[in-house]
Amino acid sequence: MGIFPDRCQYFKFGSCVALSILIIALKMKSTWTSAISRAVTTLPSTKVSSAGVEKLRDPFKGVFLHLTPHFERFKLRCVYVFLLAHFLNHGYAQTHNLWFGGGLRSEALRDMGYSPLVFSGLGLSGMLGYEKKAESKETIWMLNYSQAATSNIFERKLRATNVGLLNLNFYPRANKSFSWGWSNNNALHHRYISGFDNFNGRTDVFTAFGPAVQFKKQLQVKERNFVFSAVSHIQLLGFYLPSGYVSSLPSGFGYEPNGALKGFWQSIYLFYPGGAFNAAVWPKLEWQLKTGNSIGLQYFYEYTRMQGAQMHERSTGMWLLNFSMKIK
């Protein structure tokens, strides 16, 4: 039994939204400020007083000065509520499953920082998952690592490595096959071309939130129980760090004399529809054994696109065999 009522899920979702809004607000302020600043400094003659110019450079200045203490408190509260809600249990009977799987990854990608051509190829992938089911909520954590050796039509080689952590939360209703929920996807993708002597590694990282849907159907074939499920999620809000305009490192690092925090802030882009996109489809067929464990076959398809300093998109599919065991 947990100590929080089930409605803490609303806090969790609310805090995610609040965090995202916070990031957008801060990023917009930064973008607006720098754009105005650029515009003002490039004006041939500015017939505005120095205070006026200062106001033009940072139209939010007064507002943010006034709000700064409230804003900081709001920021801290958001993080606190988010963390609290994330780690507390709900008050219903639960089952816990741990599963692991391995299989093949088919990867196709295009990174304009290297080439306009598509690189594609096969690799290996491993997955570790945890699933918690309660009466009114189902949570899935999925960690995956994969590596693929890709090449383009001119046989230039590129090695792609991906580490991802996906969190899915669904709220099933009785006798309904579909359930809705939300997701948080985090991924680090590294690409390496050995044929280029400089700046040959490029990396991007993103973390984003968005809605998710699950379809689940129990099947019986020759007295054997199967479960077919298909999950889909789309990421709408978050942030990402792409490689720099030229360099392998994000733009705030390497060639900038920044500390970690300033470098991070200078490097992040807002993840929002239009600027970045991530979506996945995840059908899975599981044979449920009498022990409560199960063996499954799953296909995980994911598409990601990020418009950083250079556009990068990838389309990957993983075929995995998995074994799931009931741990509680």
Next chain:
Amino acid sequence: MFFVVLLLTFSGIISCEKSFLGSSSSASNSEVFDFLWNDIRNRYSYFELKQIDWDDLKDRYASLIDDGMDEFELFEVLADMLFELEDGHVNLTSSFNRSRNWDWSQNYPLNYNQGIIDRNYLGKDFHISGPLRHQVIDSILYVNYRSFADELRLQDLDAIVNRAKNLKGVIVDVRSNGGGALNNAFNLAGAFTGESYVYGKVRIKNGPCRDCFSSWTDLRVPAKNGNWFDGPVMVLINRSSYSSTTYFAEMMRQNPRATLIGDSTGGGGGSPVFGELPNGWMYRFSATQAMTIDNQHFELGIPVHLPVELNPNDESKGEDTILETALNQFR
């Protein structure tokens, strides 16, 4: 029936990964030209310094592009356009040729004769420490390093430093060394200093506009761990000393115990970034700028303290005028 539908759904999804990204079908000559011209316009770092009007060059070279021309003709036009950048770090590489501009060395006296060095200075009993060949001449250690692409290990540097102990000084000959890995340059320069020091600054393109660069960041020579040589050092350079060798020359120029002799280096101050064209040809170009602490671009070459040219009369006698000048500084 349900499983048939499932299988059809699955098989419909699989193998589609690549198709979601569109095709890599062959590009027309004008598309290849546009791609190259645009990437250079957006990321090349020396238009201002070299006063190159890239837009003007587009007008001139685009008119030479015809979608009916063969790959050799296309290569010629693109190579000629890139030649205008007057940069040794700019190349276009296809399966049949590699374009380059080597005017930074070929328009100047060579000032280096490998045969004379091998026969009359290194002799038969020189030592080899990794990529370094060294010989003691009149109580002076002469070290010859042919390419910074050859890895220099700590033990190679230790061998040099230990051999130079109790000698009058060291001569490092990096003439006609075309560069390589900057790490090797750091390590070699570090063998002649007990403490780290700033020798220049660097910045990188961070946007398509002409003056879109990162902030300037200091370039430092790291101090070598353990032994280092604290006596006088002569560094021999010529116009064919390029890229990492230019960086090494500046590192040593900022060392108060070092003297640069010969001719200024060829430049090569911009770190090259690589790319691939839609037809598979690889290209590279400078995307950073490096400056000395007194605001001189590395790209224009590092000047010497003591300018000396190889005298043809000396050469005919088997003597290296530049090396002899360095030896005479110690004698």
